Structures are given as C-alpha cells and as structure tokens.
Amino acid sequence: MSSPSDAEVISRSLGEPEAFGLIYDRHAASLLRFLGRRAGAKVAEGLVGELFRIAFERRRTFDASRASALPWLYGIGSNLLLKHRRGEARWLRASARMATGLEAAEARASAAALDARLLFPRVADAIEALPDGDREALLLFAWEDLSYQSVAEALELPIGTVRSRLNRARARLRELLEANGKSKVRSR
Amino acid sequence: MKPVDLARKLRREAALDPAALDRGKAVLMAAIRQEVEPTRRPTIVPQVPYEDIRAALSFLERAFGFREIPTARFVGADGELLHATVEFGNSLIGVGGQGHHGAISPMSGGVESQFISVHVDDIDAHYQRAVAAGARIADELRDHSWGERTYWALDLEGHRWRFGQPIREVPQSESRGRPGQE
Numbered sequence: 204m205s206s207p208s209d210a211e212v213i214s215r216s217l218g219e220p221e222a223f224g225l226i227y228d229r230h231a232a233s234l235l236r237f238l239g240r241r242a243g244a245k246v247a248e249g250l251v252g253e254l255f256r257i258a259f260e261r262r263r264t265f266d267a268s269r270a271s272a273l274p275w276l277y278g279i280g281s282n283l284l285l286k287h288r289r290g291e292a293r294w295l296r297a298s299a300r301m302a303t304g305l306e307a308a309e310a311r312a313s314a315a316a317l318d319a320r321l322l323f324p325r326v327a328d329a330i331e332a333l334p335d336g337d338r339e340a341l342l343l344f345a346w347e348d349l350s351y352q353s354v355a356e357a358l359e360l361p362i363g364t365v366r367s368r369l370n371r372a373r374a375r376l377r378e379l380l381e382a383n384g385k386s387k388v389r390s391r
Numbered sequence: 392m393k394p395v396d397l398a399r400k401l402r403r404e405a406a407l408d409p410a411a412l413d414r415g416k417a418v419l420m421a422a423i424r425q426e427v428e429p430t431r432r433p434t435i436v437p438q439v440p441y442e443d444i445r446a447a448l449s450f451l452e453r454a455f456g457f458r459e460i461p462t463a464r465f466v467g468a469d470g471e472l473l474h475a476t477v478e479f480g481n482s483l484i485g486v487g488g489q490g491h492h493g494a495i496s497p498m499s500g501g502v503e504s505q506f507i508s509v510h511v512d513d514i515d516a517h518y519q520r521a522v523a524a525g526a527r528i529a530d531e532l533r534d535h536s537w538g539e540r541t542y543w544a545l546d547l548e549g550h551r552w553r554f555g556q557p558i559r560e561v562p563q564s565e566s567r568g569r570p571g572q573e
Contacts, residue, residue, distance in 0.1 A: 220426045223423060224420065227415070227419050231412055235411060235412060235415065236404065236407070239404065240402060240403065240404060244405040244406050244408065248408060251411060251412070252414060252416070253418060255416075255418070255419040256418055256421075259423060259426075295401065298401045298402070298403040302403075306400070322397075323400065326397055326398065326400070326401060327401060341395075342398070344395070345395045345399050346398070372398075373395060375394075376398060
C-alpha cells in the first residue's frame with residue numbers, strides 16, 4: 204500500500220489534528236535546512252516549530268489539488284523570514300566572505316577566475332537590495348532548487364510573475380558579472 | 392558563469408543542532424493539543440494552604456485522583472516547593488504553603504472556614520479510593536432527596552471536601568432540602 208499524499212494527510216488532519224504530525228516528520232528537516240541556509244542555525248532552530256504551528260493553524264487553506272505540501276511550507280517559511288531580515292542579511296554577508304575565501308583558493312589554479320574579493324560582497328548586497336518578492340523567487344529557485352511551478356505555489360503567484368521576477372534578478376546579477384569582468388580588465 | 396550560478400555560490404549550509412527538530416515538533420504538538428483539548432483556564436481557582444505541600448500533593452493524588460501539573464511547580468532558590476497546581480476534570484486547585492497570603496491550614500489553625508465541592512463521575516469508586524488512601528470520612532456515602540449521591544472527607548491536614556454525583560433528575564416540586572445542606 205502506498206503512503207498517503209500530503210494532501211490526504213492534511214485533509215485527514217481536519218478531523219484528526221494529530222495526523223498533522225506526519226507532515227512535520229516528512230518535511231521538517233528540509234524546512235530547517237532551508238531556514239538555516241537563509242538566516243543561520245540560531246534563527247532556523249527558533250523558527251522551524253513556529254513555521255509548522257502556523258501551517259497547522261492554516262491547514263484548511265491548503266490547496267488539496269497539490270499532492271506535496273512542500274512548496275506551501277516554503278511559502279510560510281519565506282513569510283516568517285521577512286521578520287528576520289537583519290539576521291538574514293548578516294548571514295548572507297558572512298556567506299559572501301566565506302565564498303570569497305573558497306574562490307580565492309580555486310582562483311590560483313584557474314586563469315578564468317573572477318575577482319571574487321570584489322564580486323561576492325557585491326552579489327550579497329545585490330541579493331539584499333532586491334525587492335522582497337524578487338529575492339524570494341531567486342533564492343527558492345537558486346538555493347532550494349524549486350521548479351518555477353513550485354516557486355509559484357510557494358509565493359502564491361501566477362507562474363508568469365515568477366518568471367518575470369527571476370528575469371529581473373538575473374539581469375541584476377548579470378550586471379555585476381559584467382562589471383566584475385571589466386574591473387578585472389581595468390586592473391591589469 | 393550564469394547569473395543564477397553566481398547566487399548559488401553564496402548558498403551555505405548552517406551548522407544545525409539535530410535536537411532542533413525535536414524542539415520544533417514539540418511546538419507543533421503543543422498547538423495540536425491545544426486544538427484537541429482547548430486550553431482550560433478556569434475563571435476561579437481555589438488556593439488551598441498546607442503545612443506540607445509535598446505530602447498534600449501525594450495524598451490528593453492517591454485519595455482523590457487530583458493530578459499535579461508538573462510544569463506548574465513553583466520552587467524557591469533553596470529547592471523548597473512553594474506552590475503547585477493540581478487538575479481534576481475541568482478544574483484546577485492551587486496547593487500552597489500555609490501562612491502565605493494569610494491562609495492557614497486547619498492543622499495549625501484548628502478551624503475550617505470553607506469546603507470545596509467536587510463533582511465526580513463514579514462516586515462509589517471515588518469513595519473507595521479515598522478510604523483506601525486514609526481519608527477521614529466526615530459524612531458517609533449516601534443518596535439525597537434532591538437526586539445526588541455524596542460523601543464528605545477530610546484530607547490529611549483537615550481540609551473538608553464534598554464529593555457528589557447526580558443520580559437522577561428530581562422535579563422541583565418533589566425536592567426537599569438543598570445540596571450542601573445534608
């Protein structure tokens with residue numbers, strides 16, 4: 204016998220609230236890692252229970268035509284993170300510093316290496332400066348590997364809107380790449 | 392490099408505490424429990440003073456089936472148990488040290504200024520349990536004309552408790568006497 208879909212479990216939890224515990228068991232580890240990638244361990248550990256508490260309280264609004272609850276849960280997580288923007292910004296800047304270090308190590312072996320020391324802090328700033336909706340679409344797509352369809356479900360947007368948000372975010376990052384290339388040429 | 396790959400370079404895993412998942416689940420399960428059994432916060436909570444709180448808690452559980460809520464314990468810096476809360480049915484009773492807030496245990500005060508009335512589901516079983524645990528019976532188990540079966544007991548420090556269970560509906564015209572006047 205196949206195990207029930209998330210939609211079936213959530214629907215059952217309307218009458219038997221305890222059934223919702225299974226949704227936690229299935230997805231909490233993914234959501235905890237997601238929150239950790241976005242805002243660090245401390246914030247993530249404090250938010251994961253809250254995320255599922257909110258999901259439980261809103262379970263009546265879950266669209267039962269979707270088999271997986273994962274995009275819906277990501278969407279709740281994204282909203283929660285909006286209240287932790289400062290923690291998120293700190294984590295992102297630290298990630299940029301670490302990425303710079305890693306890239307510098309690789310750069311010695313690679314002629315095509317980017318000027319990571321300049322580039323990554325700018326990428327962090329650019330991601331930070333994106334409008335909330337654009338940043339959310341970009342990070343769900345780039346870091347969580349969600350499909351366009353799943354990002355659309357998470358953010359409760361038409362897929363066309365997700366596409367245009369991602370295009371805007373891409374354009375912004377492409378500018379940085381090109382500027383970085385030029386600065387490297389100039390510095391020689 | 393593609394622009395999205397540039398964003399991926401900043402993706403970094405956090406060093407997560409594996410126990411965080413258990414703590415998170417506890418938060419969820421508390422919310423679920425709250426929906427299953429709505430929070431009981433009675434409007435009135437009787438506070439009953441005892442000379443020995445620990446002995447009282449043990450007796451109230453054994454004799455009357457009042458269960459302590461462990462998370463509601465209030466312990467002083469020196470480890471002394473200052474206050475506890477017990478639950479029974481949909482009600483709560485505070486169990487505190489005598490002398491605090493002017494309340495005195497009958498054991499040292501020598502008087503009972505009030506009694507507490509408790510409705511139980513199986514009065515005969517409750518009576519047996521109280522007797523077995525050494526409760527002093529102040530008024531024997533019996534039926535009353537107003538349609539209730541009751542007994543009265545004194546706990547280990549002399550507080551007076553009245554336990555009752557409705558046994559039948561009695562029309563007003565037929566009723567003689569009133570509850571509490573037995």
